[in-house]
Amino acid sequence: MSVLRLEDNIKDTMQHTTSKLKRTQSDALFNEAKTYFPGGVNSPVRAFKSVEGSPLFIKNGNGCMIIDEDGNQFIDFCCSWGPLILGHNNPEVKQAIISTVENGTTFGTPTAVGNTIGKLILDNHRYIDKLRFVSSGTEAVMSALRLARGYTSKSKIVKFEGCYHGHVDSLLVKAGSGLATFGVSTSAGVPESFAKDTLVLPLNDLQGVRELLQSKSDEIAAVIIEPVPANNGLLLQDKDYLIGLRDLCTEYGVLLIFDEVISGFRVGFEGAAGYYGIQPDIITFGKIIGGGMPVGAYGGRADIMAHIAPDGPVYQAGTLSANPVTLAAGIATLTQLLDPNFYPSLRQKTEHFVQSIKSHITSKGYEMQIVTIGSIFWFAFGHDRIIRSDQIDPASMEKFKRMHGELLNNGVYLGPSGYEVGFISSAQTYKTLDQASKIICKAIDNIF
Numbered sequence: 143m144s145v146l147r148l149e150d151n152i153k154d155t156m157q158h159t160t161s162k163l164k165r166t167q168s169d170a171l172f173n174e175a176k177t178y179f180p181g182g183v184n185s186p187v188r189a190f191k192s193v194e195g196s197p198l199f200i201k202n203g204n205g206c207m208i209i210d211e212d213g214n215q216f217i218d219f220c221c222s223w224g225p226l227i228l229g230h231n232n233p234e235v236k237q238a239i240i241s242t243v244e245n246g247t248t249f250g251t252p253t254a255v256g257n258t259i260g261k262l263i264l265d266n267h268r269y270i271d272k273l274r275f276v277s278s279g280t281e282a283v284m285s286a287l288r289l290a291r292g293y294t295s296k297s298k299i300v301k302f303e304g305c306y307h308g309h310v311d312s313l314l315v316k317a318g319s320g321l322a323t324f325g326v327s328t329s330a331g332v333p334e335s336f337a338k339d340t341l342v343l344p345l346n347d348l349q350g351v352r353e354l355l356q357s358k359s360d361e362i363a364a365v366i367i368e369p370v371p372a373n374n375g376l377l378l379q380d381k382d383y384l385i386g387l388r389d390l391c392t393e394y395g396v397l398l399i400f401d402e403v404i405s406g407f408r409v410g411f412e413g414a415a416g417y418y419g420i421q422p423d424i425i426t427f428g429k430i431i432g433g434g435m436p437v438g439a440y441g442g443r444a445d446i447m448a449h450i451a452p453d454g455p456v457y458q459a460g461t462l463s464a465n466p467v468t469l470a471a472g473i474a475t476l477t478q479l480l481d482p483n484f485y486p487s488l489r490q491k492t493e494h495f496v497q498s499i500k501s502h503i504t505s506k507g508y509e510m511q512i513v514t515i516g517s518i519f520w521f522a523f524g525h526d527r528i529i530r531s532d533q534i535d536p537a538s539m540e541k542f543k544r545m546h547g548e549l550l551n552n553g554v555y556l557g558p559s560g561y562e563v564g565f566i567s568s569a570q571t572y573k574t575l576d577q578a579s580k581i582i583c584k585a586i587d588n589i590f
């Protein structure tokens with residue numbers, strides 16, 4: 143189905159603003175899925191636990207639109223949680239995948255396509271010298287931590303409350319009582335012996351980092367942060383804070399890891415490192431770098447990366463790492479991102495969209511805000527700037543839940559949790575964004 147057809151059809155959806163979504167097929171499929179998979183899903187947030195109804199089973203995506211098994215159409219702001227910066231079924235990405243698959247899917251050997259993506263990234267990203275591909279963001283982070291530990295011969299890691307780094311054992315932790323404390327695991331199955339090697343601090347508190355590094359830097363291998371924290375709301379940090387982190391890590395001989403699985407290639411080709419002009423020691427990637435195929439990667443300074451096997455003693459391997467299909471999708475995606483107009487145009491679209499909702503919220507005086515950077519946005523409730531996870535009022539999630547339901551009924555798809563951010567893909571047009579904005583403003587009216 144062509145994108146144009148889909149866009150025209152939104153008008154129909156918009157007219158039935160009170161009609162309930164038809165969910166017959168999705169509900170039946172979900173009931174069946176529950177007999178195969180825990181909770182009926184293969185990743186927990188997909189289960190729609192914090193919004194109304196059960197999950198929609200999506201069967202088709204084209205441009206900025208997705209269609210579920212009942213034939214409902216939505217303007218998509220989830221974008222598979224971030225990878226699809228070009229939207230669904232981008233013609234070049236699709237073609238690259240198809241022509242690669244013609245020659246086989248994986249060989250477990252080096253490939254020429256590997257060199258192509260290596261050159262493409264390293265020639266255009268000033269903050270990493272060498273790169274290693276893996277198959278998920280979680281794997282990238284896990285490997286980066288091992289590398290940091292192997293390089294420094296130290297064992298503890300500092301992380302921040304409100305940053306997510308995948309489901310790595312030692313990072314599924316929250317702060318215990320007290321200020322800079324040993325982590326307490328947030329998932330069953332994570333031994334306390336793992337959690338205790340992770341120290342957890344609040345975001346936006348440089349003094350806390352200084353004190354911790356002063357007392358424990360001889361045990362701390364690395365500080366890891368999402369420089370654009372986008373997994374627990376969008377907790378934008380001050381540039382000075384991030385620069386301060388860099389300086390403290392340098393001063394105390396601790397590596398700084400930027401987890402750019404979301405922000406990499408999203409806030410610019412050079413991600414948050416380029417956006418803020420800060421040189422981390424290691425950067426982790428995922429999502430966009432694989433163009434919608436399963437992927438992760440980590441890169442860093444040449445002398446640090448030289449510690450990875452087979453050059454060095456830090457073991458890390460993967461049967462399907464850098465498989466040619468993923469890399470072809472990555473190349474086709476990243477090549478389009480290198481067009482000098484790509485990011486400015488996407489930012490302009492996002493600003494237009496965000497501004498239209500912002501003026502509505504302001505004119506009505508609603509206790510709500512929309513936070514944004516690059517092509518990421520987040521709806522937050524309340525007026526105050528939210529910079530730490532403890533500033534998010536859990537009670538406000540009730541409002542998000544109602545808003546999410548209203549939006550689905552009217553053809554707009556947001557990720558099914560108020561803690562998740564939304565993404566604008568380049569497949570959005572001013573027309574689709576204006577349509578979505580109208581629907582969103584109406585939904586906001588209805589919840590206030």
Ligand SMILES: *Cc1c(COP(=O)(O)O)cnc(C)c1O
Binds near residue numbers: 278402403
């Ligand atoms: C998504 C994400 C991860 C985990 O990536 P997966 O591919 O889901 O394992 C890690 N870190 C950040 C910042 C992420 O957004």
